[in-house]
Amino acid sequence: MQSTADKGFIRRLGQLLNPLLVPFLAIVTAVILGGIIIKVVGGDPIAAYKGLVQGAFGSPSALSETAVWSTPYIFAGLAVALGFKGGLFNIGAEGQIAFGAVAAALIGYALPGWLHTSIPPYIHIPLAVGAGILAGAIWGGIPGALKAYTGGHEVINTIMMNYIALNITSYLLNGPMRDPNPLNLSARTPEIAVSARIPPIFDIPGMRVHWGFVLALLMAVVVWWLLWKTTLGFEIRTVGANPDAAKYAGINVKWIITLTMALSGALAGLAGAIEVTALNYRHELGFSTGYGFDAIAIALLGKNNPYGIILAAILFGAMRNGATRMQFLTQIPIDIISVIQALILLFVAADAIIRFIYRIRAREERVVLTRGWGG
């Protein structure tokens, strides 16, 4: 009796952990390769990784910073994953984040002036964040509509939208929205009003972790619920799996494609809005650089599962956060993190390599993530 119960428990534990095995080994392999690269360029990999872990988890404030870094990664990772579920590849999170941030900053600093009155936080915060969500949704929805109604491929269009966003935000932050403070030398907006600021969770100096992190965790639950418990989610997944079948089932495929990209953009826009309202209190040019590609890696590492994305985003957040301390201690440039992340993505995408190295049998579950120019 005892032994069969044990076996059952172990088997169930195995089933629970099995999906985590390949991503885990991918991370291990990438970290080992990263160590070799550090060694080759003349650094000390052990010291570097020690600094990395210390910087990410070594103290309460380090943990708080890791959560701060993870917040936009969770939102952006969810954004990319939602697109993947609908068979759409959103490489444009970077531009959508930038636009969300610009919109939130504008409402944050200018709205009281426009209305000639102060606004209570419970109105001002939702308005600023809502503006960010809307801006992101528009920025994601445009390539979505182009894909649905003209066939222009979303991969190229979302990237073009990134560059367009970069040009427009450069224009705005150097021109009409530039911080007029005479001491300001950089392309950034003025600080947002106090009434538009999301407070930190702890009232302790040096602990910057804010309610946006909690919102990000909640949002993962919302995305899970949307995808698996609602009709819309079912339609999104059906269009993603087989658009022809979806069409015969009476789903308005074009509308669902547009909506999926708009929702994806909205999540990315939310990432930008939270960075402005809860952390930086302004938008500065170029802060979202690289987030779009990191978000893709996070979505793939998390296997497009909202809860997997939380784990992947915390990992990436921890790496980014710890990298500063690593650089301080060992003079290894922060950029090594990008190399390790690219390697993680490589091994997650080509899990056959990992299965080959570690002799793991494949369970056949090929997922269609994207389509070529024709589809």
Add this chain to the structure above:
Amino acid sequence: MDWRRFAIIALIIVVMFGTVVLIGTSQNSPLVIITSMMATTIAVATPLTLGALSGIYCERAGVVNIGIEGMMLGAAFFGWLAAIYMNTIFHYPAMPSLIVGVIAAIITGGLFALLHAVLSITFKVDQIIGGTVINILAAGITGFLNRQLFFGAGSVFHGQIPNAPGVLPTIHIPLLADIPTVGRIFEQQPIAISAILLVIITHFVLFRTRWGLRTRAVGEHPRAADTVGINVIRMRYMNVIIGGFLAGLGGAYFTLEAISSFEANMTNGRGFIALAAMIFGNWTPFGAWTAALVFGAAQALQINLQFFRELIPPQLAVLQNSYVVGLAPYLLTMLILTGIIGKTIPPAADGKVYEK
């Protein structure tokens, strides 16, 4: 290319050239302005042309390659690095250093392409994900090494960027370049000239040789090609790697021909615009080149408007803003992809894994 698309392209180019001629006419004669714009157009279209040719080899063989951006970025960095090492560390003169740099760039492109081939052909990874991996990897490696080698601990160059060996010299094409005024168009640097030659060569290879026929067969109907004894896997590998060489040469343009320095992410989306050029050119070398020239003209417009900044009339003040004018190539790309200017058809097996 049908007449409608040709007319629209001609119109876009006329509008772009015309704008500059109208603005600059008080300072320079229209002929001088048009000549200089054409010369700039051809030069800045170089990486787009080479990137598009790279895409044509890959996709005609049935492999989608969105990693061209990363291949060009990696090649730009390692080509530049090789030239600097040759010049500063091994004390070779500028010219041999630059040639070694170009070769290193081409090899780098080929190696990234080999990785793409292994991922997408052997390991059957989703090809768009594979290309994204290349892009992220290239951005990471070049960003890291750029900082580590020049500023990091144990930096070879002790915190300073060494003197680069300059850029490839302009070639004076006899007769053509001797024509007064217009001859300026033919004064180009070697990679720009090779890009045009490669357009012609690629056209010949694809449509006039056995290799080209086999490549197209593999991209249109791999099973049929396999049945008649063509090695599908081998053809795909070879074409993806050839594509990588071309992307590598395109990367060399950035750091060995246009300017003599490297910046993080300096390819700025050219690899993706090159793909749009390939699509617009209907996967043909001459079509892609024409599209690349349109994008080149959009960039030449931007450069010339900066040059004539003071002459722009106040009603057109918006054109003084480089951020606004800088939108042109990106908006043009999106417009072209809508298919408003004519639909194009990709190779039938493009992006599909071949399972025996």
